[in-house]
Structure formats: structure tokens, C-alpha cells
Amino acid sequence: MQTKTSRMGHKPLALGLIVLAAALVSAGILSRRSQAEQVKEANAPVIPTVSILTVGQVTGAPLELSARIEPWARAPIYARVSGYLKNWNVDIGAPVKSGQTLADIETPDLDQQLLQAKAELATARSNLTLATSTAKRWQGLLAADAVSHQEADEKAGDLAAKQSAVNAMQANVDRVQALQRYTRLVAPFDGVVTARNTDVGALISVGGVPGSELFVVSDISRLRVYVNVPQRQVAAIKVGDKAELSVPERAGKVFTATVQSLSQSINASSGAMLVQLTVQNDNRELLPGGYASIHFDAPVAGSALSIPPSALIFNKAGTQVATVGNDNRVVMKQITVGRDLGSALEIASGIDRNDRVIANPPDGVSTGDAVRVAAAATTTKAKL
Numbered sequence: 001m002q003t004k005t006s007r008m009g010h011k012p013l014a015l016g017l018i019v020l021a022a023a024l025v026s027a028g029i030l031s032r033r034s035q036a037e038q039v040k041e042a043n044a045p046v047i048p049t050v051s052i053l054t055v056g057q058v059t060g061a062p063l064e065l066s067a068r069i070e071p072w073a074r075a076p077i078y079a080r081v082s083g084y085l086k087n088w089n090v091d092i093g094a095p096v097k098s099g100q101t102l103a104d105i106e107t108p109d110l111d112q113q114l115l116q117a118k119a120e121l122a123t124a125r126s127n128l129t130l131a132t133s134t135a136k137r138w139q140g141l142l143a144a145d146a147v148s149h150q151e152a153d154e155k156a157g158d159l160a161a162k163q164s165a166v167n168a169m170q171a172n173v174d175r176v177q178a179l180q181r182y183t184r185l186v187a188p189f190d191g192v193v194t195a196r197n198t199d200v201g202a203l204i205s206v207g208g209v210p211g212s213e214l215f216v217v218s219d220i221s222r223l224r225v226y227v228n229v230p231q232r233q234v235a236a237i238k239v240g241d242k243a244e245l246s247v248p249e250r251a252g253k254v255f256t257a258t259v260q261s262l263s264q265s266i267n268a269s270s271g272a273m274l275v276q277l278t279v280q281n282d283n284r285e286l287l288p289g290g291y292a293s294i295h296f297d298a299p300v301a302g303s304a305l306s307i308p309p310s311a312l313i314f315n316k317a318g319t320q321v322a323t324v325g326n327d328n329r330v331v332m333k334q335i336t337v338g339r340d341l342g343s344a345l346e347i348a349s350g351i352d353r354n355d356r357v358i359a360n361p362p363d364g365v366s367t368g369d370a371v372r373v374a375a376a377a378t379t380t381k382a383k384l
Contacts, residue, residue: 049372051359052324055351056306056344063236063296067227067245071220071288072278073189076213079204080182083107090215092196096187102215105183105204114176121169124162131155131162191219194288220288223281225257227294228272232339237262237275237296244295245279247286255279255286257294305351306344310360312337321351322361330358330369 088103090096135155142152187193195216198204204214225245229237237259245255256279263274277294279286286292313320313332323331335350351357358371365371 047370047372048362048365049374050324050362051374052356053307053311053359055347055353055355055357057304057353063229063233065227065229065294065296067225067277067292067294069247069286069288069290069292070224070226071191071194071218072222072224073191073219074194074288075188075191075217076195076210077102077185077188077215077217078208078213079105079185079206081105081107081110081179081204082206083110083183083204085198085200085202085204085214087200088196088198090193090196092193094193096191096193096217098187098189100187102185102187102193102217103198105185107180107183110176110179110183114173114180117169117173117176121166121173124166124169128159128162128166131159135159185214187217189217189219190221191217194218218288220281220284220286223279223286223288224260225277225279225292225294227275227277228267228270229275229296230272231266233296234262234266234273241296243277243297245277245286245292246295247290247292249287249290250285253285304338305347305353307347307351307357308344308359309340311357312345313361313365321355322358322365323351324356324358324371324373328371328373330365330367330371332365332367 083105086104086106090100090102096102135158138147138152138155141147142149193215195213197212198214205212239259239261241259243257243259245257246253247255257277258279260276260278262276266273307321311321312335313322317332318334319337320332320334323333325331333350333355336348338346338348340346358365
């Protein structure tokens, strides 16, 4: 009886051991299968997920450029005679009329030169009078055969020389008198005195070196505006076109300028053409010599395309973009960049608007690689 009970007690223990062994075997099989699947997945090629953008078009926008303002006319006033400044009648900022006296110069040396020239002229006229009477007498003597032809010709030649001397002395007097008219400095046209570089008693010397001018008179009722237009936009600028002008000191105010002339030449160093505009300045709100901004309403013609800089790939093959074909495989395309527009690049050639360009291509991507498109395409537009 005891032996039978002992055998019945060992049966549950053996059954439990069998179940435990079966569980361990099953766990090992499942673990090996999971590891095999992980190894298979690790060895399988990874298909990257990419975002697609639609090629945009460069749209026209007003062209904004920096410009400089110059007076319509600017005349530096230099001294034509030496002396001392006697007085000045106008200061900077004063409006002047054409012919108005700006200052007077004392010229003691020039006054003495005029007196000397007049005295020399009087002497030459006296000599001419004597030579005239002498030549007449010798002509009478020649008619009576009292003198030779040689002697009569000598007196006639002396008369001609004396006449030439009188003419020379008269011209010298006229020259000095003409210089005396420059002792009064006058405005050449209606305008404003924009500089005064002298004062009463200052020594005045004859000169025309920049920086030695005594006054500067500028006509600011109308102004010239100079702007350098990039070569790509010069075809859109024509004589008579209107532009908007603004200056920092007149915030929010816009002035209308008109294209006056084109230089018809591209500067080799800047790659731009000089354009001259004019603007009315009746209220004297614009200041010559200042900085200004010019806005041209000159939209870009054509169908230029644009993409963001992040789409570019630079490698030994050159500049490329990665596009996605209908089979979701990569197609590399060589492109030519026209201009950098800041947030976008203008593409001169290599793609069209129907291409699906990868926004941020993964490293090492090449033609034929499979990709997974993550989201709908977005359009990128750029403005000049």
C-alpha cells in the first residue's frame, strides 16, 4: 500500500517536469525565430522616405535698387583774380538768382596793372601820331625826288609797327579791364548756395583745383537720380518709365521719378548699366548728395523656374537635383543655376515644372534608388 502511494506521488512531479521542458523548448524556438527575423530585416535594403516639392516659377516683382541724388546743375565758383575778399553777401542755404553778387574781391595789384597798361597805351598812341606825320612828310619828299624809295619805305614800316604796338597795348588794357569784372563773384543760375569756403579778409588766389572753390551754387528745383541697374534687368528699363523714389529722412513718403537717359553700356566691374532719372523738387524735400531707394515696376518676362537651396546636390558630376519618377525611383538631373534669390534659386536649365524634386535628398542617393514619398508636394515660388 505504501509503495502504491509513493508511485502516485511521483506522477505529478514527472508531469510537471515534462511541461517545463516543453515550455523551455518552445521559448527557445520562438527566440531563435525572432532573432532570424531581425537578422533578415537588418540585411534587407532600407527604403528612405522623402518629401517632394513642386518646381516653382519666378514671379515678377518691383525691382528695388540703391541710388544717389545729385543736383540738376552744380557750379563751383573759383577766383579768376588774386586779392583779398572784401565782403560776402550770401551764406549756405541762401537762395540766389542768376547774376546776383555773391562776394567782392579787392585787387590792388590788378588795379596797378590797369594803370600801367593805360600809360603804355598812351605812349604807344603818341608814338603812332609821330610816326604817322613822319610817314606823310617822307611820302611828299619822295614825290619831289628828295629822298629815296628805301627811306620812304622805312618810315611807312615804322608807322605800321607803331600801329601794331597801339593795338597790342589796347588789347592789354581790355584784358585787365575784363579781369576786373571778375572781382565780383556772381551766381551763374538760379539756385541755392550749398557751400561757402571763404571769409572777409581771406587771401584769394587764382585756381580751379577741386576743394579751392569759394562758393558752390546748386540748382535743386529739379534733381538727377543715378542708379546702377543689373544687366539682367536693363531690357525692362526704358526712357520715360516711371519709378518710385524714397529717402530715409522722409519715411513713408514716395516721390515719382522719370527715366531720363540710359548709358547704353555695361560697367565691366559692376555688371550694371548706369541709368539717370529726374525728379521734381519744388518743395526742397529732397537733398542732393543723399542716398535713395528706387522701385521699378519691371516684372520679369519668361518662365524661369525656382527651387530651394536644400534640394541641390554637389558632387563630382556637378550641380544636380534628385527627382522621383512614376515608379518611385530616383532620377538624378544636371541643372544650371541662374541666380541666387535668397530663399530660392533660379534654375536656368535642367528641369521643368512637371518634375517631382526631392526637397532634402538623403546622402548617397543615386539614379535608380527606390524611395517612399512621405507627403503631398508643396510648391515653391520665388520673387526677384
